[in-house]
Amino acid sequence: MSCLLKEQQGQVLLVTLNRPDLRNPISEPDMIEAIERMCFDVQADLSISVVIITGAGKGFSSGGNVKHMQDKSGMFVGDTETLAENYRQGIQRIPRAIFNLDVPVIAAVNGAAIGAGCDLAMMADIRIASDKACFAESFIKLGIIPGDGGAWFLPRVAGYERAAEMAFTGDVVSAEQALAWGLVSRVVEHDRLLDVAFELAGRIAKNPPLTIRETKRLLRQGRSASLDELLETSAQVQARMHHTQDHKEAVDAFLAKRAPSFQGK
Structure with missing residues (x-):
């Protein structure tokens, strides 16, 4: 089963994180490679004018695999310098790929966006949230920091003070609070999320x-x-x-x- 599903409808590409049993973590090598490859392919394809990113199942993305942190496995294995290089050559490839993508990206946040999953949403140009969505810059709860660029993206979306509150507390922010804080542009009924995202994407894609x-x-x-x-x-x-x-x-x-x-x- 592919970790990343892609479906093109006209000039809009729907990209679905497809690890619903784990709430769509993005720290695994195959997911990192798939997101990076998707960005490179879209960059070279003028038939695609907008990308929508969403998650399969109940969650948008759980970010890193906490079980692997406990086991010291996967990207979380090794001494200090090895771990730093794991971040450089691993999950940090995602913010670079999305940031350098010239096609607008809409995050259709269908559920919990936690840790690196929250940061992934912040990497998008526009965020639309389901009324079942929530956000947490929760790294501090695990005794770590945003290692994937969240300290760069989040303040640019929410402003420094809101970003600081989220990063220092790790607290969960509801969809309604995210709207009030400017984390998302709108909150919609869960069943209408993709319809609204595609409607917005279509209005963008009508242009040259x-x-x-x-x-x-x-x-x-x-x-x-x-x-x-x-x-x-x-x-x-x-x-x-x-x-x-x-x-x-x-x-x-x-x-x-x-x-x-x-x-x-």
């Missing part, structure tokens, strides 16, 4: 594929660039966009009051 990707690149650069740097990059990208076929089609369709047909060129 190249422009979607360039817009995400600019938003990503804007996290760290100065205004002058971002303005210069924007000028260069905008000049390229003006010479695309999709820009001409968008303008022609707008003036003709018809639906555009984009080719990703």
